[in-house]
Amino acid sequence: MPAAVETxxxxxxxxxxxxxxxxxxxxxxxxxLLLNRMRTQQDAAYVLICEEPFRRWRLARKKRGRGQAVExxxxxxFASPEEAEWEVFRLRWKEMTGEELA
Amino acid sequence: MTPALPRxxxxxxxxxxxxxxxxxxxxxxxxxxxxxxxxxxxxxxSGDRHPQGTPFxxxxxxxxxxxxxxxxxxxxxxxxFAHVDGAPFAGLRSFTLQxxxxxxxxxRGRQVVMGCRDEAAGTGYALVLDAAGAAALEIGxxxxxxxxxxxxxxxxxxxxxxxxxxxxxxxVYESQAVYPGMALKGEAEAALPPPAPAAAPFTLAAAFAxxxxxxxxxxxxxxxxxxxxxxxxxxLDRAAMETLRRPAPAPxxxxxxxxxxxxxxxxxxxxxxxxxxxxxxLVNLPTRAMKGHNWTGETFAWPQAPEQYGAIxxxxxxxxxxxxxxxxSLALPDDLPSGAYALRMTAEDDGEVERIPFFVRPPxxxxxxxxxxxxxxxxxxxxxxxxxxxxxxxxxxxxANHLLAYGPEDLWLNAHAEVxxxxxxxxxxxxxxxxxxxxxxxLNLRPGVTNCWIGAAGTAxxxxxxxxxxxxxxxxxxxxxxxxxxxxxxxxxxxxxAPYKAIMTGSHPEYWSKAxxxxxxxxxxxxxxxxxxxxxxxYWRVAFHPELPGVIELRRTExxxxxxxxxxxEYYHAFTGEYGGMWSRMGRPxxxxxxxxxxxxxxxxxxxxxxxxxxxxxxxxWVFEGxxxxxxxxxxxxxxxxxxxxxxxxxxAQGSPPHAVVLASSEMHxxxxxxxxxxxxxxxxxxxxxxxxxxxxxxxxxxxPNGGAVFSVGSISxxxxxxxxxxxxxxxxxxxxxxxxxxxxxxxxxx
Numbered sequence: 001m002p003a004a005v006e007t008x009x010x011x012x013x014x015x016x017x018x019x020x021x022x023x024x025x026x027x028x029x030x031x032x033l034l035l036n037r038m039r040t041q042q043d044a045a046y047v048l049i050c051e052e053p054f055r056r057w058r059l060a061r062k063k064r065g066r067g068q069a070v071e072x073x074x075x076x077x078f079a080s081p082e083e084a085e086w087e088v089f090r091l092r093w094k095e096m097t098g099e100e101l102a
Numbered sequence: 103m104t105p106a107l108p109r110x111x112x113x114x115x116x117x118x119x120x121x122x123x124x125x126x127x128x129x130x131x132x133x134x135x136x137x138x139x140x141x142x143x144x145x146x147x148s149g150d151r152h153p154q155g156t157p158f159x160x161x162x163x164x165x166x167x168x169x170x171x172x173x174x175x176x177x178x179x180x181x182x183f184a185h186v187d188g189a190p191f192a193g194l195r196s197f198t199l200q201x202x203x204x205x206x207x208x209x210r211g212r213q214v215v216m217g218c219r220d221e222a223a224g225t226g227y228a229l230v231l232d233a234a235g236a237a238a239l240e241i242g243x244x245x246x247x248x249x250x251x252x253x254x255x256x257x258x259x260x261x262x263x264x265x266x267x268x269x270x271x272x273x274v275y276e277s278q279a280v281y282p283g284m285a286l287k288g289e290a291e292a293a294l295p296p297p298a299p300a301a302a303p304f305t306l307a308a309a310f311a312x313x314x315x316x317x318x319x320x321x322x323x324x325x326x327x328x329x330x331x332x333x334x335x336x337x338l339d340r341a342a343m344e345t346l347r348r349p350a351p352a353p354x355x356x357x358x359x360x361x362x363x364x365x366x367x368x369x370x371x372x373x374x375x376x377x378x379x380x381x382x383x384l385v386n387l388p389t390r391a392m393k394g395h396n397w398t399g400e401t402f403a404w405p406q407a408p409e410q411y412g413a414i415x416x417x418x419x420x421x422x423x424x425x426x427x428x429x430x431s432l433a434l435p436d437d438l439p440s441g442a443y444a445l446r447m448t449a450e451d452d453g454e455v456e457r458i459p460f461f462v463r464p465p466x467x468x469x470x471x472x473x474x475x476x477x478x479x480x481x482x483x484x485x486x487x488x489x490x491x492x493x494x495x496x497x498x499x500x501x502a503n504h505l506l507a508y509g510p511e512d513l514w515l516n517a518h519a520e521v522x523x524x525x526x527x528x529x530x531x532x533x534x535x536x537x538x539x540x541x542x543x544x545l546n547l548r549p550g551v552t553n554c555w556i557g558a559a560g561t562a563x564x565x566x567x568x569x570x571x572x573x574x575x576x577x578x579x580x581x582x583x584x585x586x587x588x589x590x591x592x593x594x595x596x597x598x599x600a601p602y603k604a605i606m607t608g609s610h611p612e613y614w615s616k617a618x619x620x621x622x623x624x625x626x627x628x629x630x631x632x633x634x635x636x637x638x639x640x641y642w643r644v645a646f647h648p649e650l651p652g653v654i655e656l657r658r659t660e661x662x663x664x665x666x667x668x669x670x671x672e673y674y675h676a677f678t679g680e681y682g683g684m685w686s687r688m689g690r691p692x693x694x695x696x697x698x699x700x701x702x703x704x705x706x707x708x709x710x711x712x713x714x715x716x717x718x719x720x721x722x723x724w725v726f727e728g729x730x731x732x733x734x735x736x737x738x739x740x741x742x743x744x745x746x747x748x749x750x751x752x753x754x755a756q757g758s759p760p761h762a763v764v765l766a767s768s769e770m771h772x773x774x775x776x777x778x779x780x781x782x783x784x785x786x787x788x789x790x791x792x793x794x795x796x797x798x799x800x801x802x803x804x805x806x807p808n809g810g811a812v813f814s815v816g817s818i819s820x821x822x823x824x825x826x827x828x829x830x831x832x833x834x835x836x837x838x839x840x841x842x843x844x845x846x847x848x849x850x851x852x853x
Contacts, residue, residue: 024706041496047499047507050108053151064494066493066519072105072107081504085505
C-alpha cells in the first residue's frame with residue numbers, strides 16, 4: 001500500500017453492515033474510503049456480464065486496458081445489481097483480509 | 103462449466119443519420135458466421151428495457167428492404183497513412199528519404215515512416231523505425247539500423263540514403279532535443295543490393311499492403327507526427343539534406359518530392375511542393391494542424407502561422423470510413439412519418455438481431471408538426487463506441503460507485519477496438535481522439551442498449567437511448583413531433599427551426615458547431631421557444647468537416663471535464679481553423695442561452711427537485727398544474743430520479759438572465775457528484791454533492807425577445823422519468839404543461 005494512503009483500519013464490521021444495507025447510493029465517508037480501496041487496489045477488476053437486461057447477471061474479472069480478456073468467475077447468477085455488489089464486496093473483503101463475511 | 107460470454111455476430115452502419123422521405127439510405131453490414139439474415143425497416147417506438155419504462159416496442163414498416171440477404175464478414179481496417187500514386191517513386195534507383203519525426207510509440211513494433219514498399223512481397227524500400235525504435239532503412243529483405251532508439255515525444259531528424267552506383271546504404275538519426283550525457287544520435291552505413299521495383303504506391307506512416315474494394319491498405323503503421331518529409335533521387339550528403347529541411351525548400355536539382363502538410367489543411371489531401379507535384383491522399387483521417395518541429399511557442403493559432411503546423415499525427419487506430427460494401431440500398435417511402443427508425447437484421451439461424459438506427463426527418467423545406475425534437479447527433483458521434491467502461495478497470499467501479507456490466511455490444515467492442523474510438527478515448531499511443539465518425543458500426547447507438555458503466559450494473563441509457571423516451575412520451579401524449587438532427591441544423595441553419603413553435607432537446611446535447619449554435623440563438627431571438635430537457639448541454643464546440651460527410655472534430659482545450667487534454671498550441675480545429683473548446687469561453691455562456699450551465703456530475707443515484715417559493719407565483723404556477731406537493735421527479739428509470747447524472751445550475755455571475763425564474767432545484771445528491779473543473783478554482787474537502795449546495799439542477803423559465811421563451815430542466819435523467827407509471831407522473835405533467843403553453847402563440851410576458 002502506498003505510504004500516502006492512510007492506515008486507518010477500514011475493514012470494520014459496521015462498514016460492512018452499512019454496505020449491505022445500502023450497496024448502491026450514498027455512503028458514509030469511511031465506507032467511501034473502503035470501497036475506493038477495494039475497487040482500485042486490484043489487478044483485474046470484478047465486472048458483470050449482463051445475460052438479460054435488468055434481470056440476470058454473472059460475475060467476471062477484467063484487467064484495465066484495451067483488449068484485456070473478460071474472464072468469467074464462477075457460475076453464480078445474480079437477479080439484482082445489489083446482490084452482485086454485496087457478493088463482490090465479500091470477495092474483496094476476503095481477498096484483502098482473509099476473513100469471510102457472513 | 104463456465105458459461106459462454108454473450109456474443110454479437112452482426113454489426114452494421116448506414117451512410118446517413120438523417121434521411122427525408124423518398125430519399126435513399128445505404129446499409130453496410132458484417133456477419134460473422136451468419137449465412138443469411140432477414141431485413142426489415144422498423145420504426146422504434148420504445149428503446150427502453152427498464153421494468154418500469156415503456157416496454158421495448160418497434161413497428162415493422164413494409165418497404166423494399168424486406169427480404170433475406172446473404173451475410174458476409176467485413177472488417178474495419180484501422181490505421182491512418184498517406185499514399186501517393188504514380189511515378190517516379192517505384193523506379194528510383196538511388197534515393198534519399200528524410201523527415202522530422204515526433205514518435206509516440208517507438209519500440210512498439212516496426213513502424214514504417216515512408217517509402218515504396220510492398221509489405222506482402224517484401225519488395226521496395228522504406229525508412230522505418232525498427233522494432234527497437236531506431237531509424238532503419240529497409241531494401242528488399244535487408245536492412246540497416248542507426249541503432250539508437252528515438253526518444254518518445256521528442257523531435258528527431260531521420261534520413262536514409264541509397265547510392266545505386268556504389269551499393270552503399272546509409273541511415274541517420276539526430277535528436278532535436280539535447281540532453282548532456284545522452285548520445286541521441288546514430289548512424290550506420292553498409293552495402294546493400296539495389297531495391298527491386300515494388301508494385302506499390304509511395305506511402306507515408308505505413309507500408310502498402312494491397313487494396314480492398316479499390317481502397318489502399320496499410321501495414322506496419324507509424325504512431326506519431328511526421329513533418330517535412332522529403333524524397334531526392336540521389337544519395338544526399340548531410341549538408342545537402344539540411345537544405346531540404348526548410349518548410350519550403352528551394353528547387354534543388356535532385357529534389358523529387360517535398361510534401362507540405364500545412365497546405366490543404368482542412369482536407370484529406372496532402373500537397374507536394376516539389377517539382378512533380380505528387381499530391382497524395384490521407385486514409386482514415388490522421389490528426390492535422392499539429393505543432394511542427396519548428397513551432398516557436400509564440401503562435402498558438404495555426405491559421406496565423408501554418409508553416410509552424412506542418413506536422414500530421416498518425417495513429418495505428420485512426421478510423422474514418424470503414425468503407426464496407428453495401429448490403430442494401432433503401433429508397434424510403436414518400437409518406438414515411440418523421441421519427442426514429444432502424445434497419446432490423448435478424449439472423450436466420452438463431453434469431454440474433456442487429457438494428458442500424460437512423461432518423462427520418464420531415465420532407466425538406468417543410469414541417470409536419472408544431473414541435474420538433476432536435477436529435478443531438480453530434481453528441482451521439484462524440485460518444486461513439488466510448489471505451490471508458492470497457493478499458494477502465496476497477497477505477498471505473500470506484501468512479502461510478504457501482505459495478506460495470508457488459509452486454510454483447512460491450513464484449514464486441516472489447517474484442518474489436520479497430521472499430522474506432524470516441525472523443526472520450528485515447529489513441530493507442532496515449533494521445534486524444536480529435537476526430538469521430540459515424541461511418542462505422544457504433545455499438546452504443548442502438549435501441550435497447552444501456553451504458554455499461556452508467557447506472558447500477560450498467561442499466562442507465564445514454565444519449566440515443568436516453569432520448570428515445572421523449573419520442574415515446576410525445577406519442578403517448580398524442581403530441582405530433584418531428585425529428586430533426588444536429589447535422590440538418592448545421593447544414594440548413596435557422597430555416598430548419600423557423601417553422602416550429604417549439605424545439606425540444608435531448609438529454610445531453612453537449613456538442614455544438616458554430617452553425618448550429620448560431621441557428622438556435624437566431625431562432626430564440628425571433629420568438630422561437632426552446633425546451634432544454636437535458637443536462638450539460640451547449641458545452642463543447644465541434645467542427646463538422648467541410649467536405650467529408652459524417653465526421654466531427656473536437657479539441658479538448660482550456661478547461662472543463664476533459665478525458666484527454668489537447669496540447670498547448672493545438673487548440674484550433676484543423677477542419678475549419680476555428681478555435682476549439684468550451685462555448686462559455688468564446689463569448690457564448692451556456693447560462694445566457696439556456697438560463698443554466700453545467701454544475702456537477704455523478705453517476706450512481708439520481709435525485710429529485712423541490713419547488714421554489716417563486717414557482718407558486720400565479721405567473722408561473724401553470725407549469726405545475728396538476729402536480730401535488732413540492733417534490734417533482736423522485737422516481738425514474740435513470741438512477742431513480744429526474745435530477746441526475748449531469749446537472750446545471752442558475753448562476754447570474756456566469757450569464758444567467760436576471761429575468762429567469764428558478765422554479766425548482768434538486769437536492770440531496772450523493773458524494774460521487776462533483777462540480778466540473780471549470781467550476782473549481784481551488785481544491786477543498788467540501789466539493790461533493792453531500793456538502794456542496796452548488797451541486798444541483800435548477801429548473802428555469804424565461805422569455806426571449808419577440809414572444810420566445812426558454813424552459814430548462816438542467817438534468818440528464820429528466821427524460822428517463824417521463825414515461826414512468828404510464829406517463830402519469832409529475833415530470834410528464836410539468837413537461838406537458840410547458841409544451842402546451844409553448845405551442846400557444848401568446849407571449850409569456852407582454853413586451
